[in-house]
Every structure is written in C-alpha cells, then in structure tokens.
Amino acid sequence: GAVVSQHPSWVICKSGTSVKIECRSLDFQATTMFWYRQFPKQSLMLMATSNEGSKATYEQGVEKDKFLINHASLTLSTLTVTSAHPEDSSFYICSARVQGGNTIYFGEGSWLTVV
Amino acid sequence: GQNIDQPTEMTATEGAIVQINCTYQTSGFNGLFWYQQHAGEAPTFLSYNVLDGLEEKGRFSSFLSRSKGYSYLLLKELQMKDSASYLCAVRERDYKLSFGAGTTVTVRA
Numbered sequence: 731g732a733v734v735s736q737h738p739s740w741v742i743c744k745s746g747t748s749v750k751i752e753c754r755s756l757d758f759q760a761t762t763m764f765w766y767r768q769f770p771k772q773s774l775m776l777m778a779t780s781n782e783g784s785k786a787t788y789e790q791g792v793e794k795d796k797f798l799i800n801h802a803s804l805t806l807s808t809l810t811v812t813s814a815h816p817e818d819s820s821f822y823i824c825s826a827r828v829q830g831g832n833t834i835y836f837g838e839g840s841w842l843t844v845v
Numbered sequence: 846g847q848n849i850d851q852p853t854e855m856t857a858t859e860g861a862i863v864q865i866n867c868t869y870q871t872s873g874f875n876g877l878f879w880y881q882q883h884a885g886e887a888p889t890f891l892s893y894n895v896l897d898g899l900e901e902k903g904r905f906s907s908f909l910s911r912s913k914g915y916s917y918l919l920l921k922e923l924q925m926k927d928s929a930s931y932l933c934a935v936r937e938r939d940y941k942l943s944f945g946a947g948t949t950v951t952v953r954a
Contacts, residue, residue: 736887762940764940764941764942772946772947773932773944773945773946773947774888774932774942774944775944776941776942776943776944779939779941821885823887823888825942827940832876832893832940834878834890834940834942835890836880836887836888836889836890837887838886838887839886839887841885
C-alpha cells in the first residue's frame, strides 16, 4: 500500500478560489517533503522543498505567495494554491524523505482543474 | 542546476530488451534514480545508483558511470504492462531530485 498519501486525488475549483492539497507520510516521519508539478506529457518540475518547522525553500520562478506550503508536523505538509487560475491546472505530486535515511517515497498525486 | 537528457520515445516488441540512456551534467551529484510512471499516476521507484556499476533487480537493471555522467535502464523480457514513461532523476546534495523529461516506452505485441 501507499506510504505517502495525498488528498484530494482530484479537485475542481473555480478561478480565483484557493485549494489545499495534503501530503501525509504513513508509518514514517519525514523532516523533508518535496512538491512537484507536472503538466501533461512533461516531466516533474520541483516547486519547493518543505522542511518541518521552518519556511519552505522555493525553486526559481515559483511564487511563494501563490503556492503556500506548510509543514507543521513530521508527517504532514500542505500546499495551498491561492487565487487559482486555469493555468494552474496540473498534476501536483509530493514526495517525502524518510527521516535520517535516503529513501524517498512519492504520493499518489493530486489532479487540480481550475475552471 | 542540472541538465538531464534522455530519449523522448522508444518502441519495442513484447519479450524484447530495451535500453534507456540518460546523460547528466550536474554541479553536484548524490545518486541517480529511475522511476516508472504510468499516465495519470505518480512515479514508482525502480532503482537507485550511487556507485559505478550495474544494479540488477529482476527484469530491470540500472547502470551508472559517474565519470561519464551516464546511466542506463535496461528492461528485459518486455511485457505489455511495461508501457509507461521512465524518468531519470539526479539527486543533489540536499536530497532534491531533478528529473529528465522522461522516455515513453511503447511495447507492441
């Protein structure tokens, strides 16, 4: 079964609204989680690195005020897409690094459609 | 940053062998991953190489040459279910993964 759970799997929201995606590590603690975005037929693009108890580190070109990341516990990180627009429609995937180890697990992904 | 190159598409017949090459140019290197991704799903882990050489795991093998900035994923005894995108990813020193664009493998009967 999945060791990293993402919720929701699918979400449709109206343009201008905000939507929150959760990423939970199951059965392990993750001090570091990563958020990726993937457009159709393209590869995964890293958006930000989420560290428990501290501010996320965003990749160049990613608006931190638009994509709010919170990593409040060792098992949960959230990504909030604020004021969503149709161009934000994408597949968002998180991954989590096992605390103290090298293994990285991916979540199942979340499809966001902004209408 | 990372520059990771892999072929866009490959086609092979059921039962055959396919080799997917990946070359990379990086400022830092802490291992190379291969992932399989079916359309609309998240990537699943296939292999991880940090030292030079060949890692074999069932029908899948992965090779790494750090001096050449080169890796390949070898898929043997291809099955229809192996039709998917295969992603090469380089891990930087802070555990961030940089992905190649992916290679779409189509297995034909």
